[in-house]
Every structure is written in structure tokens, then in C-alpha cells.
Amino acid sequence: MNSALALDRIRIVLSRTSHPGNIGAAARAMKTMGLSQLWLVAPQAHPSREAWARASGATDVLDAARVVSTLQEALAGTVLSAALTARRRELSLPRMHAREAAAELLRHTAAGEVALVFGNETNGLTNDEVALCGMPVSIPANPEYSSLNLGAAVQVLCYELRIAALTPQPPADPLPQLATHDEVEGFFAHLTRVSTQSGFHDPANPKRLLPRLRRLFGRIRLEREEVSILRGLLTSFERKVE
Amino acid sequence: MNSALALDRIRIVLSRTSHPGNIGAAARAMKTMGLSQLWLVAPQAHPSREAWARASGATDVLDAARVVSTLQEALAGTVLSAALTARRRELSLPRMHAREAAAELLRHTAAGEVALVFGNETNGLTNDEVALCGMPVSIPANPEYSSLNLGAAVQVLCYELRIAALTPQPPADPLPQLATHDEVEGFFAHLTRVSTQSGFHDPANPKRLLPRLRRLFGRIRLEREEVSILRGLLTSFERKVE
Numbered sequence: 001m002n003s004a005l006a007l008d009r010i011r012i013v014l015s016r017t018s019h020p021g022n023i024g025a026a027a028r029a030m031k032t033m034g035l036s037q038l039w040l041v042a043p044q045a046h047p048s049r050e051a052w053a054r055a056s057g058a059t060d061v062l063d064a065a066r067v068v069s070t071l072q073e074a075l076a077g078t079v080l081s082a083a084l085t086a087r088r089r090e091l092s093l094p095r096m097h098a099r100e101a102a103a104e105l106l107r108h109t110a111a112g113e114v115a116l117v118f119g120n121e122t123n124g125l126t127n128d129e130v131a132l133c134g135m136p137v138s139i140p141a142n143p144e145y146s147s148l149n150l151g152a153a154v155q156v157l158c159y160e161l162r163i164a165a166l167t168p169q170p171p172a173d174p175l176p177q178l179a180t181h182d183e184v185e186g187f188f189a190h191l192t193r194v195s196t197q198s199g200f201h202d203p204a205n206p207k208r209l210l211p212r213l214r215r216l217f218g219r220i221r222l223e224r225e226e227v228s229i230l231r232g233l234l235t236s237f238e239r240k241v242e
Numbered sequence: 243m244n245s246a247l248a249l250d251r252i253r254i255v256l257s258r259t260s261h262p263g264n265i266g267a268a269a270r271a272m273k274t275m276g277l278s279q280l281w282l283v284a285p286q287a288h289p290s291r292e293a294w295a296r297a298s299g300a301t302d303v304l305d306a307a308r309v310v311s312t313l314q315e316a317l318a319g320t321v322l323s324a325a326l327t328a329r330r331r332e333l334s335l336p337r338m339h340a341r342e343a344a345a346e347l348l349r350h351t352a353a354g355e356v357a358l359v360f361g362n363e364t365n366g367l368t369n370d371e372v373a374l375c376g377m378p379v380s381i382p383a384n385p386e387y388s389s390l391n392l393g394a395a396v397q398v399l400c401y402e403l404r405i406a407a408l409t410p411q412p413p414a415d416p417l418p419q420l421a422t423h424d425e426v427e428g429f430f431a432h433l434t435r436v437s438t439q440s441g442f443h444d445p446a447n448p449k450r451l452l453p454r455l456r457r458l459f460g461r462i463r464l465e466r467e468e469v470s471i472l473r474g475l476l477t478s479f480e481r482k483v484e
Binding site (some may be wrong): 142 | 267270271274276298299341381387388389390393397398401405
């Protein structure tokens with residue numbers, strides 16, 4: 001696929017950003033690398049004069065940014081999503097390095113839109129946000145001081161995405177028909193409903209059941225057909241439970 | 243060589259920086275990647291509260307920064323220096339990409355200190371500044387908007403340097419005994435003197451002679467012994483001219 005087209009299919013998602021200057025810096029970083037889709041999840045202050053000032057010549061990216069209230073909305077329709085996380089997490093999948101993750105995201109643009117999610121400056125992403133994404137990513141950094149500025153982190157990842165887009169890729173196995181984010185979410189909703197009906201899941205006392213299930217299914221990157229099969233199975237249970 | 247030691251031998255040189263916030267951002271970017279040597283050439287405003295605020299947890303890098311008044315001083319004692327430049331230049335050598343340049347700089351830390359120079363936010367580096375460095379470098383960017391923020395550019399290069407430091411390198415040919423920056427400058431001063439005495443170079447009407455000579459000798463990366471030979475030759479001319 002044309003590399004400009006591939007970069008156009010990548011959503012940079014900033015979740016709950018505190019400092020509007022970082023939104024502008026991210027827009028500028030994106031445009032220098034040829035990316036254009038900026039999604040803002042519940043930004044603390046937006047629009048703002050500061051973001052437009054820091055965007056410098058990349059105000060077109062800011063003007064076109066989509067503002068949504070949940071990460072779910074920003075991921076709707078994507079075939080693969082990655083989350084930048086500086087911390088190891090109890091429940092998460094093993095993290096991929098930025099370079100490898102960029103190549104993997106890019107490869108999947110052939111199947112549809114993909115997303116790369118960055119958390120809040122102070123707290124990063126919540127475990128639930130990371131769990132919504134199939135692929136945790138880290139930037140190799142000084143273990144004694146690994147706190148990249150948000151705009152700088154966006155710059156590094158967008159740089160790796162551009163390099164990946166410009167580098168001829170070795171022929172890979174044909175892409176599996178991955179289920180979209182929405183299809184996977186439909187499956188999780190179905191699973192939650194049935195396991196609640198069956199008494200296995202207690203919404204009043206959820207423990208870590210749902211995150212664990214997300215981790216399990218996140219790791220295998222469900223194909224569309226597999227989602228159909230699983231939902232068929234759930235429907236069959238549902239009938240029994242009723 | 244130990245990768246932390248190698249990163250300690252890399253000078254990040256910011257020339258004539260306008261915005262003190264960018265100095266702080268550069269310090270933070272460096273520390274996240276394990277670099278520590280920051281050199282400031284004639285910064286517009288330093289020290290400043292803004293730089294220390296933007297450095298976040300990397301104030302130790304700022305505290306230790308060396309402030310000098312010319313690029314020559316910042317390069318003194320280095321065995322190799324690279325200059326980031328977004329523009330093609332009439333006289334410059336072919337530019338190396340960031341990834342390749344990072345590996346090359348790192349390789350030369352085995353022989354001594356190396357430098358990576360970043361210009362002013364608005365005007366970049368002058369042709370004379372680029373000519374002082376043996377290696378022009380570019381970050382692959384969107385040809386329609388290639389203007390990275392200074393802190394973001396420092397982040398990308400330091401990231402590549404860290405990756406290069408952590409990546410086992412294939413065995414390379416033994417490093418040549420490169421002349422230091424000072425030795426090369428001694429040679430240029432000698433050459434200028436002799437060619438002025440000989441009437442070949444007219445300081446009142448210099449044309450582009452000296453930059454062209456810098457380009458020529460910059461490209462070959464003079465070895466120490468070659469500088470001795472050339473200076474011997476110059477001395478022999480000098481005697482004739484007198």
C-alpha cells in the first residue's frame with residue numbers, strides 16, 4: 001500500500017491530556033511525520049490558544065482533531081490498537097518495543113484503521129484503558145528516568161511509523177481477517193451478559209474477572225470468524241440459562 | 243564498550259537556542275535516554291526558570307550543562323561531530339539519516355568524545371556551523387512539513403543513540419585513528435595561512451574557497467597521521483613562499 005495512505009489510517013489517540021500545550025506539540029509531531037488523524041479523549045482543556053500556538057504550522061491537524069468522551073469511541077472501527085505504557089502491569093500482555101509495534105501497526109493498515117493510544121501526562125493510562133487495546137507498547141528508556149514528555153513520546157512513535165512506512169517490508173503471511181474493535185466489544189458485552197445470567201460473574205462483586213478475560217482474548221487477537229463462533233456458543237448457553 | 247559509558251561520551255550541543263523552554267525539553271529528552279552531556283553555545287537566555295521547569299526531573303543535566311560562546315569550543319576534543327540539518331545545502335556532504343548517524347557516532351565513542359549539534363529554532367545551523375562538523379544528519383520527515391520542534395528532534399536522536407547503544411553491533415573494521423576536532427582545525431588554520439601567503443586565498447575576497455576545502459577534508463574524515471603529513475607539506479610550502 002502507498003505509504004501516505006497507510007499513515008492516514010493511523011489514529012493518534014490522546015486520553016485525558018492535562019496540558020493543552022502537549023496537544024499542540026503532538027499535532028506538530030504527527031504532521032512532521034505525515035500523520036493526520038488526531039483523536040482526543042476527554043481533554044482537560046480544549047480547544048485552547050496554547051494548543052494552537054504549540055502546533056506551529058500543524059494547525060490543520062488540530063482543526064481536524066476529533067474530540068470524544070471515551071476511549072471506546074476513539075477505537076470504534078479500528079482493527080488493531082496499541083497503548084503506550086511506561087509501567088509493567090500485573091495483568092497486561094508482554095510489551096512490544098516501539099520499533100516492532102510501529103511495523104506491526106503499519107502492517108495492519110492494509111486491513112483498516114489502527115490506533116495508538118497515549119495516556120495522561122501524570123498517570124498514564126488506566127489498566128482498563130490498556131486492556132481495551134490489543135498491544136501494549138514501550139519506548140526503551142533509561143530505567144532510572146523513563147518519563148518522556150507526551151509530545152516527545154508522540155514524536156518518537158510517529159517517527160518509527162514513518163520509517164516503517166518508508167521501509168520496504170519483507171513479504172509477510174497474509175493478514176488474518178481480524179475482528180474490528182466493535183465486534184470484539186460486542187463479544188465482550190455478550191460474554192458479560194451471559195456470565196452474569198449464569199451466575200459466574202457477579203456485577204456487585206466483579207473481582208478481576210472481566211480484565212482477565214480481556215487479557216486472554218486480547219492476546220490472541222480474535223479473527224472475525226472466531227468472534228462469530230464464540231458468539232454462537234454464547235447464544236447457545238444463553239438459551240440454556242433462560 | 244559498556245553502553246552507559248558510550249552514552250556518557252556523547253555531547254548534545256545546542257547552538258544559539260532562542261527559547262529556554264527548549265533547553266529544558268532537551269535536557270529531559272537526553273536523560274530519558276541515558277545521555278548526560280549538554281553543551282549550550284551562546285543561548286539567548288540562560289539560566290532561566292522556564293528551562294528548569296520544562297526539564298522536569300532532569301534538572302541534574304541542566305545543572306551540569308556547559309555554556310560556551312562558540313561552536314568551536316563545544317567541539318574541542320571531539321573525534322567526530324554530526325550536525326542536524328533539515329535543508330539540503332549547496333556545499334554540504336550528503337546527509338546521513340538519523341538511525342545510521344546514531345550508529346556511526348556511537349561506534350566512534352570507542353575512540354573518544356563525539357558531538358551532535360542542533361541549530362537555532364528558526365534558522366537552524368549556519369553553513370559555517372555545518373561545515374565545522376564532519377557529518378550532516380537528517381531526520382526523515384514529511385517533505386511538506388519537516389519542522390520538528392527542537393526538543394522533539396533531540397528526543398528522536400537520543401532515542402536512536404540509546405537503541406544503537408543497546409543493540410549488539412556487528413564486528414566492524416577497527417576504527418581508524420581519526421584526528422581530533424582540534425587537530426583538524428589546526429590544519430585548517432595552517433592551510434589558510436599558507437594559501438594566503440601564497441596569494442591563492444585572498445581574505446579580502448574569500449569567495450567560497452575555505453568552505454569548499456572544509457567540505458573536501460570533512461568528507462574524508464582525516465586520520466591523525468594524515469593531518470601530520472598534510473601539515474608537513476604545508477610547512478614545506480611555507481618555507482618556499484617565504
